[in-house]
Amino acid sequence: MEKVTQPRTGNDDPLPHSMATRLAGWSARAHQYPIFSNTWFVYRMRSFRAPLVTLALVLLVLAVMVPGPRPGPGFLRFYFTFPAIWLVVATALGLGRSLAVLVRRHRWSPRREAASIVCALLFGVLAALSLTPFVRTGGDPVEGRAPTRLEIEEARENRMVNLVIWFPVLIWLAGPFDLVAYLRQRRLLHEASLQAQAEHYKNQRNELEARLSVLAAQVEPHFLFNTLSGVRAAILSDPGRGIIMIDHLIDYLRSTIPQLRADHASKFVTLGSQLDSVKAYLGVIQARMPRLIVHVECAPELRDAAIPPLMLISLVENAVKHGIEPKKGPASIHVTADCTDAGDTHMLELTVADDGVGFGAVTGSGIGLTNIRERLMHLYNGAAALSLRARATGGVAASIVLPLHTTMDVDT
Amino acid sequence: MPTAIIADDEDLQRSDLQRLLWLAWPELEIVASCEDGDEALAAIAGLHPDVAFLDIRMPDMSGLEVARASGGTCRIVFTTAYDSHAIEAFDLGALDYLIKPVTQARLEQAVTRVRSQLGAGTDRAALIKTLVELDKRIRPAAQ
Numbered sequence: 001m002e003k004v005t006q007p008r009t010g011n012d013d014p015l016p017h018s019m020a021t022r023l024a025g026w027s028a029r030a031h032q033y034p035i036f037s038n039t040w041f042v043y044r045m046r047s048f049r050a051p052l053v054t055l056a057l058v059l060l061v062l063a064v065m066v067p068g069p070r071p072g073p074g075f076l077r078f079y080f081t082f083p084a085i086w087l088v089v090a091t092a093l094g095l096g097r098s099l100a101v102l103v104r105r106h107r108w109s110p111r112r113e114a115a116s117i118v119c120a121l122l123f124g125v126l127a128a129l130s131l132t133p134f135v136r137t138g139g140d141p142v143e144g145r146a147p148t149r150l151e152i153e154e155a156r157e158n159r160m161v162n163l164v165i166w167f168p169v170l171i172w173l174a175g176p177f178d179l180v181a182y183l184r185q186r187r188l189l190h191e192a193s194l195q196a197q198a199e200h201y202k203n204q205r206n207e208l209e210a211r212l213s214v215l216a217a218q219v220e221p222h223f224l225f226n227t228l229s230g231v232r233a234a235i236l237s238d239p240g241r242g243i244i245m246i247d248h249l250i251d252y253l254r255s256t257i258p259q260l261r262a263d264h265a266s267k268f269v270t271l272g273s274q275l276d277s278v279k280a281y282l283g284v285i286q287a288r289m290p291r292l293i294v295h296v297e298c299a300p301e302l303r304d305a306a307i308p309p310l311m312l313i314s315l316v317e318n319a320v321k322h323g324i325e326p327k328k329g330p331a332s333i334h335v336t337a338d339c340t341d342a343g344d345t346h347m348l349e350l351t352v353a354d355d356g357v358g359f360g361a362v363t364g365s366g367i368g369l370t371n372i373r374e375r376l377m378h379l380y381n382g383a384a385a386l387s388l389r390a391r392a393t394g395g396v397a398a399s400i401v402l403p404l405h406t407t408m409d410v411d412t
Numbered sequence: 413m414p415t416a417i418i419a420d421d422e423d424l425q426r427s428d429l430q431r432l433l434w435l436a437w438p439e440l441e442i443v444a445s446c447e448d449g450d451e452a453l454a455a456i457a458g459l460h461p462d463v464a465f466l467d468i469r470m471p472d473m474s475g476l477e478v479a480r481a482s483g484g485t486c487r488i489v490f491t492t493a494y495d496s497h498a499i500e501a502f503d504l505g506a507l508d509y510l511i512k513p514v515t516q517a518r519l520e521q522a523v524t525r526v527r528s529q530l531g532a533g534t535d536r537a538a539l540i541k542t543l544v545e546l547d548k549r550i551r552p553a554a555q
Contacts, residue, residue: 228513233425326469328472
């Protein structure tokens with residue numbers, strides 16, 4: 001079992017659609033990205049721009065309107081109060097958050113990250129708090145003489161009042177709501193990633209099960225044992241034919257069995273390899289039933305097309321089992337690959353047509369076809385389809401139409 | 413001499429079974445070698461073989477259908493690559509159910525079973541005959 005410690009969403013990737021808000025505005029746009037990510041920070045700071053500009057204007061107006069002390073030693077200190085207020089607010093808003101963004105870039109373990117972010121935000125509060133002494137609220141010692149005891153007491157009281165007023169304000173500005181939202185978001189992301197992983201494993205399992213059942217259907221009793229039985233008979237009566245059967249069987253097993261393995265990670269294989277597999281399979285059948293005529297047609301440039309493994313062979317096996325075997329006398333099977341254009345996308349059409357007994361004699365449970373439809377749905381999301389039709393000349397034509405890609409496209 | 417027919421849509425399978433039967437039961441005479449269900453049914457009806465070796469998957473009529481249509485006039489042994497029809501086969505009164513590829517040893521077992529059935533058939537007929545004879549002799553004496 002794989003251990004999941006970090007959400008799979010990248011530090012700066014947008015959130016999954018289900019978690020992102022759809023409101024306009026910088027603040028809302030910030031919420032479409034993980035909290036304390038780079039992009040989130042940019043949008044969050046833009047959302048503070050208007051309040052900070054407003055605050056600067058208000059402070060400017062106050063500085064003009066409030067009567068200041070006469071020009072002298074206290075004069076500069078008095079007017080420094082206004083930019084100091086602005087600086088304290090800006091520091092409280094920005095410093096903790098920007099440190100938190102730096103923390104997140106390290107991609108530490110969740111617990112360490114959360115603790116570090118709390119520290120970063122607290123540091124922002126303390127830094128802002130350390131600037132508050134520049135904000136004067138009166139009680140300055142009068143120049144030219146030592147301060148009286150009363151004045152010293154008053155100044156200390158003022159500093160206490162300063163702290164008591166500033167501290168909660170700065171904490172509020174430094175973003176406790178962002179912190180809470182960050183923790184909640186992280187939990188949701190974690191759950192979402194677990195769910196996505198579960199879905200991924202489920203799909204992978206379904207795909208492998210589908211391949212396994214296809215292979216089991218072909219290699220299991222009927223095909224393999226009938227072939228071996230035929231080979232044994234041919235050893236004495238017609239050794240040449242026995243050798244042909246064995247050779248085709250070897251080709252077939254060699255090309256088919258590796259497609260079952262889980263480590264054969266590719267979801268797609270080349271059409272060429274599948275056609276070789278089909279040829280080998282039909283070669284065995286033909287050696288057993290000389291009445292069968294086989295045609296396989298494919299333009300050389302289509303051999304590189306990417307298709308899901310074991311799908312074409314499944315259709316061919318179906319045609320042999322339900323169309324050819326129950327038919328008396330000569331029979332034929334055509335396997336063709338064509339490129340067709342649907343709008344601006346190229347489509348690959350794979351057709352397996354037989355002139356067997358047709359739908360009337362179909363007795364199977366149709367598991368093979370349901371299996372193919374489910375796999376196409378999962379792999380192509382509705383862009384591919386399987387269709388069956390009765391042919392005018394008798395028999396059945398089964399077609400898979402899917403988007404034309406080469407294996408190179410799919411891998412990269 | 414006991415007689416048999418063989419039915420299989422693949423010529424190699426027919427010749428294989430014929431060869432194996434010749435080894436296992438040399439005095440058995442193969443009176444027909446059929447390549448589909450219709451032929452097999454006609455052969456059973458026309459030639460009255462003691463035993464029919466039927467493949468299950470064949471064109472036109474499956475071996476199971478042939479066995480059903482022949483109505484128990486002939487002993488049946490199925491030969492098939494499928495193991496899923498066994499219950500149905502024995503319901504139809506088949507003597508044996510051989511899964512391909514049939515090995516020499518397994519076929520000999522089937523042959524023994526068929527032979528004992530044929531033997532039992534003759535023994536019983538002889539026994540009934542003797543009983544009837546005895547009955548004829550005893551009845552006048554009793555009267």
